[in-house]
Amino acid sequence: MARAKIHVGLEIGTSKVCMVVGEVKSDGSVKILGLGTSKAAGVRKGEICDYSKIRECVDDARMKAEEASDVEIGSVFLSVSGAHIQSINNVGTYRLPDNEKQIQPEHIAEANDIAKDINISPEHVYLHNILRNYRVDGFAHSSSPVGLFGKTLENDFHVVTGIGTRIQNSIKCVRELQMDVDDVVFAPIATAQLALNRAERERGALLIDIGGGTTDYALYLNGCIAASGCIPAGGEHITNDIHMLTGLSFSKAEGLKIKEGDASGDQSRSVGTIKIPVDEKGFSQQEVKREVLNEVIRQRLIEILTLVRKRLPPGSEQLIGTGIFLSGGSSLMRGLDTLTHQIFQRAIYRAEAAEISGVQANFKDPQYATTLGLIRYAQLADLEKQNSAPKGLGRFWPFRRS
Amino acid sequence: MIEFTKDPQNTIPSSLVKIIGLGGAGANMLDRVALDGMEGAEMLALNADIRTLSGSVASERIQLGRNLTKGLGTGGDPDLGQKVMMEAEKEVRSAIKGRKIVFLCVGLGGGTGSGGAPILTRIAREEGAFVVVFATMPFGFEGHRRREQAETALNELAVLSNALVVFDNNRMGELVLAKQGIHEAFSAGDRMISDSIKAVIRLVIRPGLIHVGLDELMTALRTTRSRCLFGSGMASGKDRASKALTNALSSPLLDKGALLKEASSVLVHICGGDDLTLYEIELLMQKLMKYVPAKAHVLFGAAIDTNMKDSLSITLISALPEEKLRSSNEDAERIVLAPTEGFEFDVSEEQPEPEPIAQKIDFALTDAIPTVATAPVVTAAPVTEAVEEPDATAAPIAQIDDWLDLPSTVFAGGERPFAEHVQDDPIADFAHATTTPASVADAARDLQEALQASIAHEPDELSEAEPEHKTPDLGDLLEKTRTRLSQQESLFDGDARGKFADTEPNLVDGDDLDIPPFLRKKKK
Numbered sequence: 001m002a003r004a005k006i007h008v009g010l011e012i013g014t015s016k017v018c019m020v021v022g023e024v025k026s027d028g029s030v031k032i033l034g035l036g037t038s039k040a041a042g043v044r045k046g047e048i049c050d051y052s053k054i055r056e057c058v059d060d061a062r063m064k065a066e067e068a069s070d071v072e073i074g075s076v077f078l079s080v081s082g083a084h085i086q087s088i089n090n091v092g093t094y095r096l097p098d099n100e101k102q103i104q105p106e107h108i109a110e111a112n113d114i115a116k117d118i119n120i121s122p123e124h125v126y127l128h129n130i131l132r133n134y135r136v137d138g139f140a141h142s143s144s145p146v147g148l149f150g151k152t153l154e155n156d157f158h159v160v161t162g163i164g165t166r167i168q169n170s171i172k173c174v175r176e177l178q179m180d181v182d183d184v185v186f187a188p189i190a191t192a193q194l195a196l197n198r199a200e201r202e203r204g205a206l207l208i209d210i211g212g213g214t215t216d217y218a219l220y221l222n223g224c225i226a227a228s229g230c231i232p233a234g235g236e237h238i239t240n241d242i243h244m245l246t247g248l249s250f251s252k253a254e255g256l257k258i259k260e261g262d263a264s265g266d267q268s269r270s271v272g273t274i275k276i277p278v279d280e281k282g283f284s285q286q287e288v289k290r291e292v293l294n295e296v297i298r299q300r301l302i303e304i305l306t307l308v309r310k311r312l313p314p315g316s317e318q319l320i321g322t323g324i325f326l327s328g329g330s331s332l333m334r335g336l337d338t339l340t341h342q343i344f345q346r347a348i349y350r351a352e353a354a355e356i357s358g359v360q361a362n363f364k365d366p367q368y369a370t371t372l373g374l375i376r377y378a379q380l381a382d383l384e385k386q387n388s389a390p391k392g393l394g395r396f397w398p399f400r401r402s
Numbered sequence: 403m404i405e406f407t408k409d410p411q412n413t414i415p416s417s418l419v420k421i422i423g424l425g426g427a428g429a430n431m432l433d434r435v436a437l438d439g440m441e442g443a444e445m446l447a448l449n450a451d452i453r454t455l456s457g458s459v460a461s462e463r464i465q466l467g468r469n470l471t472k473g474l475g476t477g478g479d480p481d482l483g484q485k486v487m488m489e490a491e492k493e494v495r496s497a498i499k500g501r502k503i504v505f506l507c508v509g510l511g512g513g514t515g516s517g518g519a520p521i522l523t524r525i526a527r528e529e530g531a532f533v534v535v536f537a538t539m540p541f542g543f544e545g546h547r548r549r550e551q552a553e554t555a556l557n558e559l560a561v562l563s564n565a566l567v568v569f570d571n572n573r574m575g576e577l578v579l580a581k582q583g584i585h586e587a588f589s590a591g592d593r594m595i596s597d598s599i600k601a602v603i604r605l606v607i608r609p610g611l612i613h614v615g616l617d618e619l620m621t622a623l624r625t626t627r628s629r630c631l632f633g634s635g636m637a638s639g640k641d642r643a644s645k646a647l648t649n650a651l652s653s654p655l656l657d658k659g660a661l662l663k664e665a666s667s668v669l670v671h672i673c674g675g676d677d678l679t680l681y682e683i684e685l686l687m688q689k690l691m692k693y694v695p696a697k698a699h700v701l702f703g704a705a706i707d708t709n710m711k712d713s714l715s716i717t718l719i720s721a722l723p724e725e726k727l728r729s730s731n732e733d734a735e736r737i738v739l740a741p742t743e744g745f746e747f748d749v750s751e752e753q754p755e756p757e758p759i760a761q762k763i764d765f766a767l768t769d770a771i772p773t774v775a776t777a778p779v780v781t782a783a784p785v786t787e788a789v790e791e792p793d794a795t796a797a798p799i800a801q802i803d804d805w806l807d808l809p810s811t812v813f814a815g816g817e818r819p820f821a822e823h824v825q826d827d828p829i830a831d832f833a834h835a836t837t838t839p840a841s842v843a844d845a846a847r848d849l850q851e852a853l854q855a856s857i858a859h860e861p862d863e864l865s866e867a868e869p870e871h872k873t874p875d876l877g878d879l880l881e882k883t884r885t886r887l888s889q890q891e892s893l894f895d896g897d898a899r900g901k902f903a904d905t906e907p908n909l910v911d912g913d914d915l916d917i918p919p920f921l922r923k924k925k926k
Contacts, residue, residue, distance in 0.1 A: 231915075233908070237915065237916065237918075240902065241920070244921075245920070295920070296918065296920060299918070299919040300918065300919050303915075303919045307911070310911070
């Protein structure tokens with residue numbers, strides 16, 4: 001545990017491929033050594049649809065990251081997303097045999113097995129089984145109850161599953177580039193490692209990561225994850241909406257969205273028109289009413305956020321004490337904080353990493369939150385392994401090589 | 403010894419310039435001009451509402467409708483505005499008498515402005531003045547009716563005035579930030595008009611190194627029924643030349659210089675302090691040439707004004723025939739098939755304006771003088787061109803010769819249908835005058851009166867002719883929107899997904915997320 005360890009996070013997003021090399025020092029602090037990004041091609045709504053293209057992108061990102069960090073990248077933590085990923089909370093209940101009063105490790109393992117045993121469709125595989133808490137006779141314990149006296153043991157798990165073949169294909173894509181995959185992590189869970197600290201999770205926090213093709217969310221209540229998921233709509237949909245309404249090319253619509261868009265619904269920001277200047281490629285000058293542009297953006301974001309809100313477990317909204325953390329490229333949209341507040345009536349924060357050193361400029365940008373979160377996730381997983389309690393976080397995903 | 407006096411370069415003394423503010427909005431503009439300090443020029447405020455009139459800072463004030471409205475306003479009724487102006491005609495005429503240039507500031511849409519402005523313009527023209535009208539169009543939210551009133555007045559002004567500069571209040575949002583107060587928005591609009599007036603006055607009055615005067619101004623604004631493009635900017639300090647040009651081009655009337663592309667002649671006037679350098683002018687013109695088409699006639703003027711100190715001002719004036727605005731609008735409509743509420747080609751701001759006035763007036767006149775209808779040139783051209791400078795007896799002969807070529811087919815044709823129908827004497831004189839240039843000027847004046855008499859009737863006829871003329875348009879429009887709607891609907895069913903068109907439907911809770919939410923909501 002004494003020596004520093006290097007972890008690499010890889011996110012294959014809809015708009016960009018991002019690879020981060022981070023060093024976890026012996027004292028547990030994280031330093032970012034380098035970062036490589038490449039514009040993604042061949043990814044739609046978080047899922048790969050053109051492998052040869054995306055391989056080039058990943059390779060490009062790797063070269064950049066290697067160059068920046070001076071580290072040869074051999075294995076990565078891969079974040080995945082996509083509409084196929086589902087999550088449920090399941091409780092495994094185990095009644096202790098009558099002659100035993102004290103909870104033993106094997107009882108917990110038994111309860112875990114029961115919890116895991118949920119009815120998922122055959123094509124789905126487990127991505128994460130995250131232990132939320134233990135309950136002994138209905139009384140919640142956040143640490144292991146081994147040694148306690150009780151009758152029934154309940155293990156509450158948050159189970160994330162996804163379609164196996166799609167995840168496999170993502171892994172294959174990375175392996176073809178002579179890199180190993182240490183672990184596959186559902187994107188919002190990785191982001192949450194970075195964005196939410198313990199106190200915030202304790203009071204209840206919702207992370208919404210609005211990326212290019214997908215919007216991922218993770219809800220933390222009482223210090224543990226309560227819900228996570230993915231909505232297959234994101235910034236690219238906003239661009240597409242603008243494109244469809246105005247007839248502008250995608251690149252222009254994208255530029256318009258980034259430079260001029262505003263989602264706050266503040267009428268005074270929707271006054272006048274935006275002129276799109278003539279360029280060399282023969283576009284005539286066009287203008288778009290701010291009112292219309294902002295309304296298109298707003299409608300889309302309202303829909304995305306409302307969908308997230310609907311997906312949250314009933315009543316959980318009131319339990320979000322800290323507030324809502326926004327990350328992802330689309331969270332840079334002007335006025336999104338106002339809009340999110342209108343929908344959720346909660347305090348809004350920008351997801352920011354507090355305890356990471358390195359090139360500051362990079363991780364202030366919410367676009368990189370997921371990849372940086374992967375490093376933190378890797379660090380935690382490492383700790384977990386060293387403690388190596390087999391009863392702990394059982395990660396039993398079928399893709400590990402060794 | 404020959405005495406050499408430095409010729410003042412046929413400049414017009416400022417005492418021959420009159421700035422008139424008509425109606426409430428006009429009074430505001432006038433006040434702004436006065437506050438900005440317009441030394442020399444006379445100001446005249448005309449209003450029916452005694453309260454706003456008494457609050458005006460103008461040196462001269464005339465109350466309209468002393469007997470008709472008794473000190474109250476016209477209450478948004480253009481007919482009443484017309485009547486009160488008629489009532490005060492004598493007073494107004496004597497106030498304008500002998501002025502070379504009249505600037506008329508008016509806010510269209512209300513009663514006094516919309517009703518009175520055309521008549522005032524006619525009076526001023528009859529008194530031999532060069533009339534430049536600065537008009538503001540009402541806000542979109544002021545309602546359809548006001549807009550219509552404003553447009554009717556604008557159409558008349560386009561024919562009657564020598565130059566028409568229109569400011570659309572709807573574009574005022576570009577002058578100020580959205581969060582600024584409404585008074586600031588209005589004062590920004592007034593300031594812009596005041597700047598325009600000052601620039602034109604500076605142009606006409608000041609002696610120039612390279613002189614431009616009324617004649618060039620008229621050339622720049624020559625096209626009949628045109629939309630005036632106007633921009634003026636001032637800057638000082640380092641790089642003042644390009645800064646001033648940027649300021650001038652940022653005028654909402656120029657649309658960042660995009661509208662200049664269509665212009666056939668552009669007047670550029672540069673005015674600077676003693677330290678104005680040739681290099682600066684060269685630099686500025688080079689930059690400007692990027693916006694102006696190569697074949698355009700550039701009328702360049704430069705002047706030194708010691709009061710400018712180290713600042714430099716540039717004024718751009720040009721005119722764009724309305725047909726051009728209109729045709730590009732039609733193009734826009736043809737090209738854009740997809741639902742395009744928020745998407746406009748840059749010219750469409752002018753959309754309400756380019757009513758086919760030429761046709762309308764032809765129609766009106768056809769009713770009055772049916773036989774002339776075969777030669778619409780007669781009605782369109784002389785009204786604006788021949789009337790331009792009735793007193794300047796030296797110049798018109800050449801001009802009249804020019805346009806006499808056109809009507810000769812009608813007039814010299816022996817039958818003289820036009821003359822028979824209207825008024826026998828002047829036209830008979832006129833027909834003879836083709837051979838005797840001495841009487842041409844008189845004849846021209848007579849013809850002008852005859853034509854103006856017919857124009858004076860025009861409003862009534864216009865209102866009669868309009869419904870007939872408009873109904874087919876409306877039908878067309880409805881038809882168009884209907885077809886457009888059906889196109890939209892077919893769009894919903896099929897490929898309303900843009901770049902996601904070839905992917906499987908992205909269903910969440912029964913909604914295809916790839917279709918824009920605004921389309922899905924409409925469909926429901």
